[in-house]
Structure formats: C-alpha cells, structure tokens
Amino acid sequence: MPITAETVIERDSLFRGLPTATIKRVATLAVRHVHEPGAIIFMRGDPGDSLCGIVTGRVRISTSRAGGKEVFLNLLGPGETFGEIALLDGKSRTATATAITRTELTVIRRDPFLSLLRSEPQLATHLIQLLCQRVRWTAELTEDSALLSVPARIAKRLVSLARLQGQNTPGGIRVRLSQEELAQFLGLSRQVVNQHLQAWKAKGWILGGRGGVTLNNSRALENLAR
Numbered sequence: 001m002p003i004t005a006e007t008v009i010e011r012d013s014l015f016r017g018l019p020t021a022t023i024k025r026v027a028t029l030a031v032r033h034v035h036e037p038g039a040i041i042f043m044r045g046d047p048g049d050s051l052c053g054i055v056t057g058r059v060r061i062s063t064s065r066a067g068g069k070e071v072f073l074n075l076l077g078p079g080e081t082f083g084e085i086a087l088l089d090g091k092s093r094t095a096t097a098t099a100i101t102r103t104e105l106t107v108i109r110r111d112p113f114l115s116l117l118r119s120e121p122q123l124a125t126h127l128i129q130l131l132c133q134r135v136r137w138t139a140e141l142t143e144d145s146a147l148l149s150v151p152a153r154i155a156k157r158l159v160s161l162a163r164l165q166g167q168n169t170p171g172g173i174r175v176r177l178s179q180e181e182l183a184q185f186l187g188l189s190r191q192v193v194n195q196h197l198q199a200w201k202a203k204g205w206i207l208g209g210r211g212g213v214t215l216n217n218s219r220a221l222e223n224l225a226r
Contacts, residue, residue: 004027005030009026009053009106012053014084015126018126031106031107037101038098041059041103048090048092050107051083051107051110053106054082056103057077058101058165059097059098060076061082064096071184072184073095075177075185077164077165085134088114090110150196154186155200155224157182159225172206172207172218173214175212205221
C-alpha cells in the first residue's frame with residue numbers, strides 16, 4: 001500500500017509530534033519529487049523557495065571552497081528535513097543539495113508554508129527548535145575542528161553517522177560512506193583518513209568494505225572521540 005503524504009509528514013523530524021489537524025494541513029501543501037542518483041536538488045545561490053523532506057534515499061549537503069573544492073556539510077536520510085534557512089528568510093540557498101541514491105522528497109513551497117506558519121504556533125515552535133539544532137550542530141563542528149585531534153574528529157563523525165543512519169548487520173553497525181566522502185566531510189586528505197581507518201581495522205574496531213565502514217567496536221571509537 002502506498003505511503004500517504006500525511007504519513008510522510010508525520011514521520012518527518014520537523015513535523016513529528018504535531019496535532020493530527022496540523023499534519024493534515026501541512027500534507028495538503030506537499031508535492032512529491034523523485035531525483036535520480038547524482039541529481040542536483042538545488043545549488044548554492046538558488047532561490048530559497050521550498051522546504052524539502054526525505055521520504056526515501058539519501059541527500060548530501062555541501063558547499064565549495066576557493067578553487068572549487070567541494071566540502072561536505074551533512075548527510076541526510078529518510079525523515080530528515082533540509083532547506084529551512086533560505087525558506088524562512090527568502091534569500092538564496094546557503095549550500096548545495098545532491099541526491100546520493102534515488103531519492104523521493106516531499107517539497108513544500110515557501111509562500112503557502114509561511115501562510116500556514118502564521119496560523120500554527122506549534123509548527124513555528126518546531127521550526128525554531130530545528131533551527132536551534134542546526135546552530136548547535138554548526139558550532140560543534142567549528143569547536144571540533146579547533147580542539148579535537150584528527151583521529152578524534154574521524155571517530156566522532158563515524159559514531160555520529162552510525163547513530164543517525166547506520167544499519168545493523170551481523171558484523172556491527174554499517175555506515176554507507178566512502179573514504180573519499182569521509183575525508184571531504186572533515187576537510188582532510190583521503191590518505192590521512194585511510195591511515196587511521198587501517199589502524200582501527202587492525203585493532204578490530206572497524207571492518208572495511210566497498211562503499212562503507214562497519215563499526216564493530218563503537219565504544220572504542222566513542223572513547224577516542226571524547
């Protein structure tokens with residue numbers, strides 16, 4: 001049986017816990033879009049005219065440094081929302097969103113969403129909480145870059161991704177992320193990331209694999225991240 005718009009909205013991190021009547025009103029605004037792997041959902045600098053929620057698939061949020069080097073900011077999966085900053089202030093997108101796998105989104109346009117926001121105080125509260133989470137997350141990244149050692153930064157990111165998007169397997173928690181992607185996330189070279197991953201593999205903390213890393217001793221990585 002196909003998943004209804006209301007079910008998708010209800011599971012979304014932004015709307016979870018809202019009254020049923022509010023969920024129904026939000027669902028009437030949502031339109032579904034499908035993006036194939038590698039498709040650009042929006043580019044940094046594009047008009048901020050919509051809020052996106054992930055139904056299925058995975059989305060990479062990134063930006064570019066001087067010289068055109070891409071820097072990953074986040075990986076998002078089903079039930080997560082993105083695009084809220086430009087949606088609210090009406091300015092251009094602050095980052096680029098790319099579909100990593102075939103991805104289905106619920107898309108809510110800015111004008112009707114703002115109209116709904118004015119009449120739904122609880123929805124406004126949820127949105128404020130989401131924005132606060134984003135600010136705290138950004139501050140934490142900045143602090144990690146300044147204070148943590150390189151292996152601690154790598155371990156912390158792996159543990160975080162495992163907690164948010166990991167898949168339980170017989171060997172441990174699998175994170176679908178290549179070494180190159182992990183390096184771009186942290187602003188490091190692939191060689192440096194590989195060096196630490198190989199050391200952890202030798203200790204039995206992780207298992208390697210094509211297109212991902214399996215954490216079979218998360219506690220050791222958590223201790224290192226601290």
